[in-house]
Amino acid sequence: MGYHMPPSLHTLTPAAAKVHALTEILLHSEVHGELRSAAQDLYQLMCGFVGTDGHAPTTDEHANTNLPGGQAISPWGAGLCVLDYLRTTMFLRGVNTALAKAAERFPDETLEVLYAGCGLFATLVTSLAGRFNPEKVRFTLLDIHSVSLEGAKKVFLQLGLDPSLRECVIVDAAAYVPAKQPHVIIVETMQRALDKEPQVAVTANLGAHLRAGGIFIPERITVDAYLEYDSRKTPGLMAVQPLAEDQLLPAPHRVSLGQLIDLTAKNAPTWRANPGNTQPTGPVLVPPLSVNLPADSIEALRIALITEVTVLDSLKLSDNESGITLPAFRRFKPNAGKVKIEFRYRTGNTPGFDYHWIKARP
Ligand SMILES: C[S@@+](CC[C@H](N)C(=O)[O-])C[C@H]1O[C@@H](n2cnc3c(N)ncnc32)[C@H](O)[C@@H]1O
Structure with a gap:
């Protein structure tokens, strides 16, 4: 049989x-x-x-x-x-x-x-x-x-x-x-x-x-970072009209900052391998991503983290299609003097993505 x-x-x-x-x-x-x-x-x-x-x-x-x-x-x-x-x-x-x-x-x-x-x-x-x-x-x-x-x-x-x-x-x-x-x-x-x-x-x-x-x-599983802007507003120009009472907020405009993680059964064990040791042991260290922010980032509302799950081949769950691919947001405090940020995956018992500012060269 x-x-x-x-x-x-x-x-x-x-x-x-x-x-x-x-x-x-x-x-x-x-x-x-x-x-x-x-x-x-x-x-x-x-x-x-x-x-x-x-x-x-x-x-x-x-x-x-x-x-x-x-x-x-x-x-x-x-x-x-x-x-x-x-x-x-x-x-x-x-x-x-x-x-x-x-x-x-x-x-x-x-x-x-x-x-x-x-x-x-x-x-x-x-x-x-x-x-x-x-x-x-x-x-x-x-x-x-x-x-x-x-x-x-x-x-x-x-x-x-x-x-x-x-x-x-x-x-x-x-x-x-x-x-x-x-x-x-x-x-x-x-x-x-x-x-x-x-x-x-x-x-x-x-x-x-x-x-x-x-x-x-x-x-x-991939997670990508985006800056989200109010799509009613042209960056660098003028203030937007207030919304009417029954008016829905249009979908925000997103600008990609890059991919934060590409999680596969092949990649992930290499993030645990200690130098000189072929066995994957020890803490998981996901490679960080540093990015230059676009010049108009001061206008951005927040950071959106967008998840896509490829279950197998063409079977995918994309942004907003399920609970596990809903967008997640991070507060973004624009900082006029700083142009570069780094995303890191925090491992341990409360995992998740964080970002911090990197000082621009003088
Ligand atoms: C999100 S639920 C999914 C349940 C089920 N797999 C499904 O798809 O319907 C996650 C399950 O994994 C278990 N789990 C999470 N982390 C685990 C770990 N490190 N070791 C063993 N079980 C774990 C939880 O107890 C829970 O039952």
């Missing part, structure tokens, strides 16, 4: 049939309303499998955990991510494609799939695992929250997917060393502009353990 298990070849329970039908919509529909309601229905189903109240979390379900590489959001918060429907859609499509591609690349092997930060429902694999032959694809679930792993395990059991489950590991993904190099690694531990959550630290660690030829999901 091959990697795929068409549903007609085995009997789906009513619960598994419902998940299968919703997953079909998420994988194939191009209609936003259908995708949104499929994600909502999937969330309700998952809550039922786990036995949690989607509206009123228990204390354990509500607890975030601060880790050395950033904050791991609570089991409840992780479950809610399903409702960010375009995020769920693109990641599901990416994981589905990654599994098919990995099956082609490694035809004689059982695929090892590591899902780091799986959350309460392990949605990105529990929705898909039934489509793959358990002898050919095995899933390892990892999360720092035992409540999340217990929930995800319940979903596997409820859907009759336990033969596909390799193991569940409670550990910090930024420090975990898998016993066998995975063929596919899935990590969604991020917020917009790579703020707060440990996606960078986790990618820097796990990227180094991906099997040669393996696939890391997401394939790439």
